[in-house]
Amino acid sequence: MKNLLQYNTYYLLGIKGVAMTNIALILQKMGKKINGYDSKDTFITDLVLQKNNISYVTELPIFSQDKLSDVYVYSGAHNGSENPILKDAVNKGKIIVSQAELIEEIRKLFTISVGICGCHGKTTTSSLLAYSLTKLKVKPSYIIGTSTFQDLDGGDYNKNSQYFIFEADEYGLQPPRDMRPKLLMYHPKYIICNNIDFDHPDVYRNINDIKKTFLAFFAQHNLFLCSDDLHIQSLLSKLNRNQYKTFGFSDNSDLQLTIVNSNEFYTTFTASYNKKNLGVFSIPLFGNKNISNTGGVILALLEFGFSIYQIKKVIKNFSSVKRRFEFVYKKNGILLYDDYAHHPAEINATIQAIRMRFKDKRIVIIFQPHTFSRTESLKTPIVQALSNADIAYVSPIFPSAREEAKNFKINSDVLNKEVKLLGLSNVNICNTKKEIIEKLAHQLRLGDIVITMGAGDIYKLKDDIIEVINVNEKQTNNN
Structure with a gap:
C-alpha cells in the first residue's frame, strides 16, 4: 500500500x-x-x-x-x-x-515519539508534555484528547520538529466489530504509563485482560512508568530493568515526588532523581494523581536533555485543559467547574484534588454515568466514589451509540437501589436533568464548589446551573 x-x-x-x-x-x-x-x-x-x-x-x-x-x-x-x-x-x-492506523503513519514521521497511555490521566499528561515542549521552543507535533489546552488547539504539526506526542488509547478500534486495542497499533519510541485499571467492559473481560494488552504494548519500548500503581508494579518483573524508569511517591521510584504544600493557586512538591535532590517545583494542578502524572512528564523532559531550571519554569505556568477540572463560572463565592471524570478512580481523584485545593468548601457533584456497560460493571464503586462528595446528583445514563439499553440490566432505578443498599444519603439518583436543577436550587449554598462530571454531555447544563447560582445570590441579598 x-x-x-x-x-x-x-x-x-x-x-x-x-x-x-x-x-x-x-x-x-x-x-x-x-x-x-x-x-x-x-x-x-x-x-x-x-x-x-x-x-x-x-x-x-x-x-x-x-x-x-x-x-x-x-x-x-x-x-x-x-x-x-x-x-x-x-x-x-x-x-x-x-x-489509529493513520495516527501511526503520522507518528513515523518523527524521530522522538511519545505515546501517553493509562486508563486515566492521558489527556492532562499529554497536554502538559506538549505544552512544555512548545514553551521550550522545540515546536512539537501532537494529537491530544481534547479540543484545546492553554491557548493551543488539541492538534498541531511542525514538519521540522523531532517530537510527536499522542495519546495511546486502550479502547478497541470499533467495538463490537473490531475489538483490537488501538494502542497496539502504535510503536512510539517512548511510552509514559500512569496507571492500569479495569475499564471498557465492552472490550475487556477483566483486569488481567487489560494487563496483557498493556504488557504487549510495553514490549521493546523505552518506558516511564508510575511506580505507585499496583497493576503496573505487577508487570515490572516481566520487563527488562534497563527498559524502564519509574516515577511516583514510592520510595523505590527513580523519580520520587513529595508534596510539600497546596493552596488555591499552586501545588508545591519536591523531586529527587536517583536519590539526587532536584529541589522544589510548583504547578497549578492539584491532587495526588495530577502531581504523579507531572512526574512522568518531568522524567521524559530529563531524558530529552532539558535542564531542571527549564522544566521548573515551564510547568509552573501550565493549568488549563478543556473539560479537565475546567473553570466555568464564579459568583458570590460559588465556583462552577466541569470535569471529564467518568470512572470511579477518576471521580475519587477529582474529589481529592478539589479537597486539596479548597480545603473547607462543600463539594456538589452533578454526575452523568457514561455507557450502560461501564455503569453496569462498576455501579457499586461509582456510587461509593460519588459519596465522597458532600452532595452528588446523578443523571440518567449517557448511552453509547454502540449499545442498546435493552441489552443491559442497569438504569436509574437500579442505581437508586444500590445507593439505598449502601446507605449513601448524600447521593441523589435523578430521573431527569430538570430534577437535578430543581434539587440544586434548594440545596446550593454560598461558597459551594459545583462540578459537572462525566464523559457525555452533562457540561451542557452549565447555563441552567449558572441561573441557579445567580438566583441564589439574589435570594441571599433579599434576605
Whole structure:
C-alpha cells in the first residue's frame, strides 16, 4: 500500500470527535484537503473546526458528492467501517483506514515519539508534555484528547520538529466489530504509563485482560512508568530493568515526588532523581494523581536533555485543559467547574484534588454515568466514589451509540437501589436533568464548589446551573 500520507484529500467520518478534529488540523497543516461528516449536535470541537475553516456535512452524502476524496478515515463512531459513506468508498476502490492506523503513519514521521497511555490521566499528561515542549521552543507535533489546552488547539504539526506526542488509547478500534486495542497499533519510541485499571467492559473481560494488552504494548519500548500503581508494579518483573524508569511517591521510584504544600493557586512538591535532590517545583494542578502524572512528564523532559531550571519554569505556568477540572463560572463565592471524570478512580481523584485545593468548601457533584456497560460493571464503586462528595446528583445514563439499553440490566432505578443498599444519603439518583436543577436550587449554598462530571454531555447544563447560582445570590441579598 502507498504511504497513507502521500494522498491529497481525506474524508474523516465523525470529524467532530476530538481525535478526528486534531487529525484534521495536522492534515490541513500538511497541505491536505479535508472533508468530513458528523451529526448536528454541538461538540466541544465545533469552534476549533470553525476557526480553522475545516468544513464538513451533517447529512449523509451520496458518494458522488465526495468523489475527490482519496482516503477515508473511521473510528467507532457512526457505525465505523459499516457506514454507507465508507461502503460506497470501498465499492469505488478508495482507501479505508482506521483512525489509529493513520495516527501511526503520522507518528513515523518523527524521530522522538511519545505515546501517553493509562486508563486515566492521558489527556492532562499529554497536554502538559506538549505544552512544555512548545514553551521550550522545540515546536512539537501532537494529537491530544481534547479540543484545546492553554491557548493551543488539541492538534498541531511542525514538519521540522523531532517530537510527536499522542495519546495511546486502550479502547478497541470499533467495538463490537473490531475489538483490537488501538494502542497496539502504535510503536512510539517512548511510552509514559500512569496507571492500569479495569475499564471498557465492552472490550475487556477483566483486569488481567487489560494487563496483557498493556504488557504487549510495553514490549521493546523505552518506558516511564508510575511506580505507585499496583497493576503496573505487577508487570515490572516481566520487563527488562534497563527498559524502564519509574516515577511516583514510592520510595523505590527513580523519580520520587513529595508534596510539600497546596493552596488555591499552586501545588508545591519536591523531586529527587536517583536519590539526587532536584529541589522544589510548583504547578497549578492539584491532587495526588495530577502531581504523579507531572512526574512522568518531568522524567521524559530529563531524558530529552532539558535542564531542571527549564522544566521548573515551564510547568509552573501550565493549568488549563478543556473539560479537565475546567473553570466555568464564579459568583458570590460559588465556583462552577466541569470535569471529564467518568470512572470511579477518576471521580475519587477529582474529589481529592478539589479537597486539596479548597480545603473547607462543600463539594456538589452533578454526575452523568457514561455507557450502560461501564455503569453496569462498576455501579457499586461509582456510587461509593460519588459519596465522597458532600452532595452528588446523578443523571440518567449517557448511552453509547454502540449499545442498546435493552441489552443491559442497569438504569436509574437500579442505581437508586444500590445507593439505598449502601446507605449513601448524600447521593441523589435523578430521573431527569430538570430534577437535578430543581434539587440544586434548594440545596446550593454560598461558597459551594459545583462540578459537572462525566464523559457525555452533562457540561451542557452549565447555563441552567449558572441561573441557579445567580438566583441564589439574589435570594441571599433579599434576605
